[in-house]
Amino acid sequence: MKIALVTGANRGIGLEVSRQLATLGFKVYMGMRNPESNRDLTDDLLAQGLNIVPVKLxxxxxxxxxxxxxxxxxNEKRIxxxxxNAGVFLETLGGGLESSVLNVDPVIVLKTIETNTIGPLKMIQAFVPLMLSQGEGRVINVSSGMGSLNEMQGKYxxxxxxxxAMNALTAITQSESQGSAIYINSVCPGWVRTDMGGExxxxxxSEGAETIVWLATTDNPPQGKFLRDKETIDW
Ligand SMILES: NC(=O)c1ccc[n+]([C@@H]2O[C@H](COP(=O)([O-])OP(=O)(O)OC[C@H]3O[C@@H](n4cnc5c(N)ncnc54)[C@H](OP(=O)(O)O)[C@@H]3O)[C@@H](O)[C@H]2O)c1
Known part of the structure; x- marks a missing residue:
């Protein structure tokens, strides 16, 4: 049985990825900030026979x-x-204003980076050594086209x-794992109907989860790439 760990698994894309991986036979550790308040959700997934373990993360x-x-x-001795997947989008100023370089609160920028970049760094430091010791493993960083230097625009x-920076983390980790069967990639899920993406x-x-689940399961995953719709895109 394959073991997966998904961060921010209680809603949105993370929940869908967890559900799909569990349906495909994975045992899925579902990371969430507050497992107690998501008890109904996880009880429901367990009642459907899905092999999931909610963890406070x-x-x-x-x-x-x-x-x-x-x-x-x-418990598993492997991953x-x-x-x-866990991520935040904190930059709205209200009144229809969008944050820009000239008005954004640097504290909000730091908080965003703490969750979206340093969180994944901590997770990689915790789990890639285990993958290296077992000789293989996959890391999927849920990124965004909004971070693509090639497509860079103003605002937020x-x-x-x-x-x-998350994409840089992907490339650096891949480079440092060269010669091993570690497959780490960044994914842009597209613009997805979640609390973050809006209606x-x-x-x-399900469409947003597709490339993530594919990277978790395909026989020959790419290494150190940035993907959307299973195709490599420019950094
Ligand atoms: N939706 C889009 O259009 C879109 C587009 C491009 C990229 N993405 C990326 O896709 C990922 C998932 O986004 P989503 O649309 O599913 O967003 P979402 O519906 O807002 O869900 C975000 C998830 O991240 C969790 N989270 C936030 N901060 C956390 C922390 N410090 N530790 C652990 N979990 C934390 C949230 O938990 P709580 O319930 O506790 O807040 C929630 O489970 C994000 O990385 C996002 O940047 C989304």
Whole structure:
């Protein structure tokens, strides 16, 4: 049985990825900041026969990351797939104003980077060594086209920079894992109807989850790429 860990698994894309991986036979550790308040949701998934384990995991909290690392090491002695999905989009100014480089609060930028970039870094530090020791593993960083330097536009600088830096994390980790069967990639899920994406977004959560689940399951995944719709896109 393959073991997966998904961060931010209680709603949106993370929930859908967890549901799909569990349906495909994975045992899925579902990271969430507050498992107690999501009890109905996880009870429902368990009642459907899905092999899921809710775990308390705020990716900004090193103690949470360590506890989940210990739990998975002790219970499973391996991890096949890590999905760094948890993310925040904090930059709205209200009154129809969008944040820009010239008006954004740097504290909000730092908070965004703490969750969207440093959280995944902590997760990689906790789980890639286990993957290296078992000789293989996959990491999927849920990024965004808003972080693509090639497509870079104005507005929302904190979110954009957090995802550009996440993409750098993908490339650096891949480079440092060269010669091993570690497959780490960034994915842009597209614009997805979630609390973050809003109701006008073009894609369902199922469409948003597709490339992530494909990377977790395909026989020959790419290494160190940025993908959308299973195709490599420019950084
Ligand atoms: N939706 C889109 O259009 C879109 C487009 C491009 C990229 N993405 C990326 O896709 C990922 C998932 O987004 P989504 O649309 O599913 O967003 P969402 O519906 O807002 O869900 C975000 C998830 O992240 C969790 N989270 C936030 N901060 C966390 C932390 N410190 N520790 C652990 N979990 C935390 C949330 O938990 P709580 O319930 O506790 O808040 C929630 O489960 C994000 O990385 C996002 O940047 C989304």
């Amino acid at each position: 705020d990716v900004t909290k090193t103690a949470d990351v360590r506890e989940v690392q210990t739990l998975i090491k002790e 096949d797939v890590l999905v760094n 600088p904190g979110y954009r920079m957090s995802k550009t 006008s977004a073009h894609r369902s959560v």
